[in-house]
Amino acid sequence: MSTVSAPPAGSALTWSLRGRGPEDIRLVAGGGRITPEAAWGGSTGAGVRVCVVDTGVERDHPAIGTVDGSYVAVKDGDGVRIEETDTGDTCGHGTACAGIIRRAAPDCELYSVRVLGERFSGTGDVLLAGLRWAVEQRFDVINLSLSTTRSRFVDELRVLADEAYFGRTVVVASAHNTPVESFPWRFSSVVSVGSHEEDAPDLYLYNPSPPVEFFAPGQNVTVPWLGGTTIRTTGNSFATPFITGLCARVMSKHPNLTPFQVKTMLYLSAANVRTDNRGDS
Amino acid sequence: MKPTDSFPPPAPSAAPAAPAPSTAPGVQDTTVERELLQSIVETARAIFGAQASSIFLLDEETDELVFQAVSGRGEEFLVGTRFPAGRGIAGWVAVSGEPMIVDDLAREESFARDLAESTRYVPESLMAAPLIHRTRVLGVLEVLDPVPQSRSSLGELDLLALFARQAAAALRVAVDRRDETVAAAMAGAAAGGARLPADGAPAAAGALGASGRARGLELLDALRELLETPGGD
Numbered sequence: 001m002s003t004v005s006a007p008p009a010g011s012a013l014t015w016s017l018r019g020r021g022p023e024d025i026r027l028v029a030g031g032g033r034i035t036p037e038a039a040w041g042g043s044t045g046a047g048v049r050v051c052v053v054d055t056g057v058e059r060d061h062p063a064i065g066t067v068d069g070s071y072v073a074v075k076d077g078d079g080v081r082i083e084e085t086d087t088g089d090t091c092g093h094g095t096a097c098a099g100i101i102r103r104a105a106p107d108c109e110l111y112s113v114r115v116l117g118e119r120f121s122g123t124g125d126v127l128l129a130g131l132r133w134a135v136e137q138r139f140d141v142i143n144l145s146l147s148t149t150r151s152r153f154v155d156e157l158r159v160l161a162d163e164a165y166f167g168r169t170v171v172v173a174s175a176h177n178t179p180v181e182s183f184p185w186r187f188s189s190v191v192s193v194g195s196h197e198e199d200a201p202d203l204y205l206y207n208p209s210p211p212v213e214f215f216a217p218g219q220n221v222t223v224p225w226l227g228g229t230t231i232r233t234t235g236n237s238f239a240t241p242f243i244t245g246l247c248a249r250v251m252s253k254h255p256n257l258t259p260f261q262v263k264t265m266l267y268l269s270a271a272n273v274r275t276d277n278r279g280d281s
Numbered sequence: 282m283k284p285t286d287s288f289p290p291p292a293p294s295a296a297p298a299a300p301a302p303s304t305a306p307g308v309q310d311t312t313v314e315r316e317l318l319q320s321i322v323e324t325a326r327a328i329f330g331a332q333a334s335s336i337f338l339l340d341e342e343t344d345e346l347v348f349q350a351v352s353g354r355g356e357e358f359l360v361g362t363r364f365p366a367g368r369g370i371a372g373w374v375a376v377s378g379e380p381m382i383v384d385d386l387a388r389e390e391s392f393a394r395d396l397a398e399s400t401r402y403v404p405e406s407l408m409a410a411p412l413i414h415r416t417r418v419l420g421v422l423e424v425l426d427p428v429p430q431s432r433s434s435l436g437e438l439d440l441l442a443l444f445a446r447q448a449a450a451a452l453r454v455a456v457d458r459r460d461e462t463v464a465a466a467m468a469g470a471a472a473g474g475a476r477l478p479a480d481g482a483p484a485a486a487g488a489l490g491a492s493g494r495a496r497g498l499e500l501l502d503a504l505r506e507l508l509e510t511p512g513g514d
Contacts, residue, residue, distance in 0.1 A: 055373065090365075091373040116376045117367040146377060149416045177379050178442040197435055219435050220384075232384040234438055 034268035034275070040249035045105025047255075048248040051139040052101065052241075053130050054094030054146065056087060056114035063099045063224040064110070072114040073130040080129035082113065090117040092225045096233065097145050097241040099224030104245020108252070111139065116146070124150050128157060131171075131184075135164045140251050143244040144190075145174040145237035147182035157184045165189035170247050170259045174240040175212045186211050191247070191263055195219055195239040204243065206270035214266060216242040313455050318350035321422065321448040326352045328444065329408065329437070330428035335359065336412070336448075337371055338420035346371055346421060354402045354425070371409055371421045378418050380410035380442040382434075408437065410445035414453050422448060 072085040089095045115130035173185035175194040185192040195218025204216040218239030225231045326334040333353030337346035345363040384406040404425040412419045422445045
């Protein structure tokens, strides 16, 4: 799959093809068959910046190693602001997600912004502020194993998810574990993930009946936890960082892919998707 | 420590709860809620063949979770115990509104140490689901050491979440019903001829007294705040 350079900064807005012709936007969409090997084979995620928006990430956990930057969303009377922090993780959830990403993409750069666990604050404006900050930092991939059920945040979240999408940040968002409406995983601009029940640690599947688009290992998964330890756990939260790690590997191997292209590569490389030109049908 | 008589959670400075004062039924009496909470934890424990089950309710004023009902291990002393709402697995469930199952906890030293200090019991595995009314998290239902076949599967996570949802709905209904009873009694008392329903028998007019009415109103305010005020976020 070809890659495209980002449009030059300051270029005029246009919603139609004016003053340019097909020759000006020619792309080469070849590059061989899209297979897992072609998509991420040999890649370790090097050079890709991944941000975990969660409860923080424990520092110096042996299963995670270096965390390149840790931040926290602080809420007070003046609103919500993002600060650097060395407070790690109080719940363990963000540490677990970071560990799965590290396992999938061992050489990616890992960052953390903590939006839960500072005080009881629910999953609304603090989550939104943390996600906005991460989008503004133009991380390549954002892991969001969280969602909010509060409908008043839907519009802002949708706008933010679109900004990420067009700004070349892939937001990988976890579907809720119970059948309730929550966001932003419902948006088409993010990559949404749920868990399958297979005992296959490397298996992921495309869902032909979205809104959940991909299923990844999330049942009985061994994950890093607080105090340098590990536990086993279950839930969509832990399937999501597996896909985040794959995105990092794809983006490391194929720099400058758009989120649309990354999602397409995930689709074409999924174990349950066969294409005519893959030669394995 | 005996079960507390208040709902929402008791104030952190409150001494261990004394036996329920013999004030007017329908205002101070939280028997229905307590029975309901106890029934929920006992049923949850039975469903999953667990060593213990607990309900924590969220006290947003102090940013804490409070053990409100316990079945099994810890039943005698845990009710009323508090811990920070943003910490640990129950904290995660409360802040995220998502259920969670974890196993191999006994190997997790920080978890074991924390829990051992506060509960004197370190489970091997734990399931937790939020008690949610509309979009508001009221607390957390926890199941400790379920039978092995109940651990770490998506199906069990679904079952726990469904049960917690039903439990939260039942809790809400019970509280609403009491609100209506108390409000009716208050209105009657204000009119000078109140008759409070007490086990089907009419209560004497004015039996509540000024302090009792004040405490009843405080309780109502607290309940409304917990259940109806939009979330802090």
